[in-house]
Amino acid sequence: MEATEAAAVVLSSSLQTDAVLVPETAETVAAMATGASAKAAAAAAAAVVAAGAAGAAGAGSEAVGSKAALATKLLSLSGVFAVHKPKGPTSAELLNRLKEKLLAEAGMPSPEWTKRKKQTLKIGHGGTLDSAARGVLVIGIGRGTKMLTSMLSGSKRYIATGELGKATDTLDSTGKVTEEKPYDKITQEDIESILQKFTGNIMQVPPLYSALKKDGQRLSTLMKRGATVEAKPARPVTVYSLSLQNFQPPFFTLDVECGGGFYIRSLVSDIGKELSSCASVLELTRTRQGPFTLEEHALPEDKWTIDAIAQSLEHCSALFPAELALKKSKPKESNEQALSCEYITFNETKGENDIIKTV
Structure with a gap:
């Protein structure tokens, strides 16, 4: 009876530590109780439970260690890579989504890291x-944030689908229709014949809904607030190649x-006007x-994921000369290289684990 009572007490404790160990512990205690003294059985049961608790603690330590290793790896990432941006979120929203996924995977912020x-x-x-x-959105991480402007000074390529006969305030399908004109007489040859006018070094008026700024605020933000915004003056831009891939009116x-x-939106709009109609970007x-x-x-x-991005950084490092990583370039004022960076600092002394500064 003493052995049974002792075992019951030990098993009750083990339920709080690791419920999976209960059946095995009960069998072990019962077997030992038949051939050993109550004192020996109780000691053996306690040893089994202690071993189980140690195993559970070890597993917990491994989990913490794994998170710490991921956090260390995340903070050591440096370079430039690219992500696939879907339709819907803004580039800034997508950056926040990426940041949150990485921090969550690394278990940050955590007590382990706020100690530093x-x-x-x-x-x-x-x-x-x-x-x-x-499409492609290029991301800089670590020292890579200082490389973005220099590395993105090259050309870009787009596939754009325009819709004839319909103009919107945003110059794409997200805006309100502001004008409709006939397009039924426009042919494929008509479009191909005017594309040369939009190739090479040309002048272009940026759209009102854009990342360009006035008095420190984006034009698109001012427009959404209902503020009166004047169009920016035409500026020189370059089109290296322009071709018609498909035409199924409209x-x-x-x-x-x-x-x-x-701006592709301005291009499509200007093509519509050149054809004595109007047009906006559909895709x-x-x-x-x-x-x-x-x-x-x-x-x-x-x-x-942290591992996938680490592999991508290594793969993409071959795209640029090594000396480029050593250059420190400042982002230009609101232009094609609209640059958004976030600095997330884990600082125990201020009592804040997620201080974000946008530059």
Whole structure:
């Protein structure tokens, strides 16, 4: 009876530590009770439970250690990679989503990391992509945030589908229709014949709904507030190649390679006007940004993990000369390289675990 009572007490404790160990412990205690003294059985049962508790504690320590290792790896990431932006979120919203997934995977912020006075994760994107557009969005992490402007000075490539006969205030399908005109007499030859006018070094008026700023605020933000906004003056831009890929009235698809500061929405709108009609963007995909291509380099959201990004950084490092990583470039004022960076600092002394500064 003493052995049974002792076992009952031990098993009751083990339920709080590791419920899986209860059946095995009961069998072990029962077997030992038949051939040993109550004192020996109780000691053996206690040893089994202690071993189980140690195993559970060890597993917990391994889990904590694994998170700490991931946090260390995350904070050590440095370079430039690309992600696949879907339609819907803005580039800034997508950056926040990426940041949150990485911090969650690493278990940050946590007591382990708040013990360290300064641990900073720097992450940003270069080259804003419209919320209605999808495609390549280049991300800088660590020292890579200082490389974005220099690395994205090359050309970009887009596949754009325009809709004839309909103009909107945003110049794309997300806006309000402001004008409708006939398009039934427009032919494929008509479109192809005017594309040369939009190729090479040309002047372009940026759309009112854009990331360009007035008095420190984005024009798109001012427009949404109902403020009166004047169009920016026409500015020089470069179109390296422009071709018509498909024409099924009222829709036409363009393949465009352009330099920085170029707006596809303005191009489609201007083409509509040139055809004595009007037009707006229905679909827009950025297939290349600098040396980053949608097919080869852009990580889909299910690949937004610390390990996958580490591999992508290594893969993408071969795209640029090594000395580029040593350059420190300042983002230009609101232009084609709309640059957004976030600095997340884990600082125990201030009592804040997620201090964000946007530059």
